[in-house]
Amino acid sequence: MAREFDVVVVGGGLVGGAIAYGLARLGRRTALLDEGDIAYRAARGNFGLVWVQGKGLGLAPYGNWTQQAARLAPQLARLLRDETGIDVALEQPGGFHVCLSEAEMDNRVTSLTRLLEQPGFERYAVEVLDRAALAARLPGIGPGVVGATYCPLDGHLNPLRLLRALHAAFVRRGGEYLPLHKAQRIERRNGRFVVAAGAGEIGAAQVVLTAGLGNAVLGPPLGLRALVRPQRGQVIVLERVRRFLAYPMATIRQTDEGTVLIGDSQDESGFNESLSTSISATQAERALRIFPGLRDVRVNRTWAALRVLSPDGFPIYEQSASHPGAFVVTCHSGVTLAGAHALELAPRIAAGELGPDMQPFSSERLNVQEAA
Numbered sequence: 001m002a003r004e005f006d007v008v009v010v011g012g013g014l015v016g017g018a019i020a021y022g023l024a025r026l027g028r029r030t031a032l033l034d035e036g037d038i039a040y041r042a043a044r045g046n047f048g049l050v051w052v053q054g055k056g057l058g059l060a061p062y063g064n065w066t067q068q069a070a071r072l073a074p075q076l077a078r079l080l081r082d083e084t085g086i087d088v089a090l091e092q093p094g095g096f097h098v099c100l101s102e103a104e105m106d107n108r109v110t111s112l113t114r115l116l117e118q119p120g121f122e123r124y125a126v127e128v129l130d131r132a133a134l135a136a137r138l139p140g141i142g143p144g145v146v147g148a149t150y151c152p153l154d155g156h157l158n159p160l161r162l163l164r165a166l167h168a169a170f171v172r173r174g175g176e177y178l179p180l181h182k183a184q185r186i187e188r189r190n191g192r193f194v195v196a197a198g199a200g201e202i203g204a205a206q207v208v209l210t211a212g213l214g215n216a217v218l219g220p221p222l223g224l225r226a227l228v229r230p231q232r233g234q235v236i237v238l239e240r241v242r243r244f245l246a247y248p249m250a251t252i253r254q255t256d257e258g259t260v261l262i263g264d265s266q267d268e269s270g271f272n273e274s275l276s277t278s279i280s281a282t283q284a285e286r287a288l289r290i291f292p293g294l295r296d297v298r299v300n301r302t303w304a305a306l307r308v309l310s311p312d313g314f315p316i317y318e319q320s321a322s323h324p325g326a327f328v329v330t331c332h333s334g335v336t337l338a339g340a341h342a343l344e345l346a347p348r349i350a351a352g353e354l355g356p357d358m359q360p361f362s363s364e365r366l367n368v369q370e371a372a
């Protein structure tokens with residue numbers, strides 16, 4: 001006989017962890033199914049930015065949603081610390097996107113201007129800093145740095161601690177985390193969803209697909225099109241050094257423990273998770289042009305991981321029309337959006353209705369693009 005829950009969340013990465021925690025907070029009896037160690041897990045390979053700047057060009061509601069998520073990040077961090085004792089090391093001092101040529105600077109300013117001027121976009125302040133102004137805020141920048149853009153909403157945190165805290169808080173709220181439970185098949189029987197996973201079956205009134213790249217396979221039988229593809233990203237971790245960087249940057253940040261992270265590249269290599277040394281070399285070379293002082297700091301480790309990207313790069317949040325009660329939640333910025341997923345999206349799922357303001361995140365927008 002199937003074990004019964006109110007909701008079964010399939011995929012225990014940052015997206016599934018945040019949604020499952022949000023549901024458990026509301027008293028929903030929730031199971032969180034996760035795969036084993038061989039799974040693709042963006043949640044364990046990311047760069048840890050809570051990043052607003054530049055997001056939403058082409059879909060203004062996504063820019064607004066990202067801002068809302070960044071505003072909710074402190075509340076989520078506080079809740080997780082109070083419930084689990086885990087400090088996710090959230091800092092939101094604002095962040096810099098550094099440019100290494102006049103052409104980069106011009107492109108950056110043009111694209112941010114287009115972003116902020118979109119109809120329906122909630123404008124935020126962006127500062128454009130020339131080299132001298134930037135040097136006053138980021139001491140130690142190299143002679144090749146031309147300038148930067150700064151957004152006060154940006155920040156960063158420790159993403160592994162965030163993942164651990166979400167799982168711990170979920171369990172503390174009565175949720176059941178079930179590792180080594182890969183969902184093999186999901187079907188509807190007698191008005192409920194039954195998930196075949198592990199050695200048995202799990203039943204629930206609602207099912208939420210948060211399986212990252214796995215959603216592409218799990219979604220269609222439930223009438224959910226999760227058109228996601230992998231995109232490789234690489235990160236370099238340097239040894240710990242004295243605190244020299246008071247702000248996160250789009251490609252360099254210093255953690256609360258002092259290590260310096262250089263990230264994160266973007267390239268299309270399918271499901272290839274191996275490390276490209278030529279990409280690492282480019283990342284390192286750019287980082288040294290920004291901070292020449294890093295030349296003497298040793299590399300501790302490097303890794304590659306796969307992002308979960310929809311065709312237009314924006315999230316897909318949708319309830320199935322053919323299988324009401326089945327939802328898909330997928331995005332490429334699960335660190336940034338964790339606050340909104342736990343505290344705003346999960347209550348809507350619990351209520352059985354995402355609401356009209358979530359309509360722009362439905363996969364229907366992709367039909368329009370395909371037809372165009």
Ligand SMILES: Cc1cc2nc3c(=O)[nH]c(=O)nc-3n(C[C@H](O)[C@H](O)[C@H](O)COP(=O)(O)OP(=O)(O)OC[C@H]3O[C@@H](n4cnc5c(N)ncnc54)[C@H](O)[C@@H]3O)c2cc1C
Pocket residue numbers: 010011012013014015016033034035036039040041042043044045046047048049050051181182183184210211212213214215218232233234235263264265304305306307308330331332333334335336337
């Ligand atoms: C290099 C890199 C840098 C990044 N930097 C940032 C950043 O700075 N800021 C930011 O906001 N985001 C960043 N991201 C994105 C972020 O990591 C992801 O959005 C986030 O991890 C959420 O992913 P997810 O939970 O959807 O997927 P995943 O983390 O991939 O989790 C999916 C989970 O589903 C499980 N699963 C899959 N199939 C099944 C199945 N059939 N049954 C049960 N479980 C299943 C897997 O085991 C896995 O645990 C980065 C990503 C990468 C790769």
